Amino acid sequence: MVRRIFIAGNWKMNLTLAASLELAKGLKEQLAGIRDVDVAVCPPSIYVQQVAASLKDSNIGVGAQNVYHQAKGAFTGEISTGMLLDVGVRYVILGHSERRHILHETNEDVNLKTLAALASGLTPIVCVGELLSEREAGTTEMVVREQFEGSFANVSADDMKRCVIAYEPVWAIGTGKVATPDQAEEVHFSIRNLIEKKYGKEIAESVRIQYGGSVNDENAKEILAKPNVDGALVGGASLKVESFVKIVKSA
Ligand code: 13P
Secondary structure, three states: OOOOEEEEEEOOOOOOHHHHHHHHHHHHHHOOOOOOEEEEEEOOHHHHHHHHHHOOOOOEEEEEOOOOOOOOOOOOOOOOHHHHHHOOOOEEEEOOHHHHHOOOOOHHHHHHHHHHHHHHOOEEEEEEOOOHHHHHOOOHHHHHHHHHHHHOOOOOHHHHOOOEEEEOOHHHOOOOOOOOHHHHHHHHHHHHHHHHHHHOHHHHHHOEEEEEOOOOOOOHHHHHOOOOOOEEEEOHHHOOHHHHHHHHHHO
């Protein structure tokens, strides 16, 4: 089974509108010829509409960094799946470690959002990953298993096929301390086993598992070469045309 590599940029809470549009324009120009890699950018939600419009006739998809699970109503400050779709968004990052650890999102929250995203037709990019203390305590596999089971509860086999998982060890995010290709591969392999146990081999083989955490244009190639690494979720290095383009091209 050949899985298409999927490189996504998570811009987090960075850039201005002007800088977002300039970045999108640069990526559109420089990635115009890319056909065999899937690419997406995930701007801050206030900019997604304009970024999506500027990338309309391109091969770059647009994702959001979060969504609320309810369709509409009295949920001040929240944004629904329908609203994202309405402005051209196709992907949504869910359960990012910054949302889990700073904004206290639980596996149950992530699960509701995953189910809502799937029901709407958005592709969820569901993040899992251990803290440094958890890795040092030897509990990485257990933590990732609990996050997987919690986040994908009640997700059907048909829907699972459409999910993307991002393994992002928290200690590697924004620290410059990238996981070694072998460390990434080990966890990706165990995630694929979790999928296989619950959904069978065929689906496990089709789900794409991205690595995230200090990916840059120098380390991307080696990590992406691992058999169970099917892409990257890139933070800091996705904020510059040059480095993001290099990462996509190294795939
Ligand atoms: P960095 O690439 O800046 O470490 O961020 C990774 C990340 O959290 C992507 O979602």
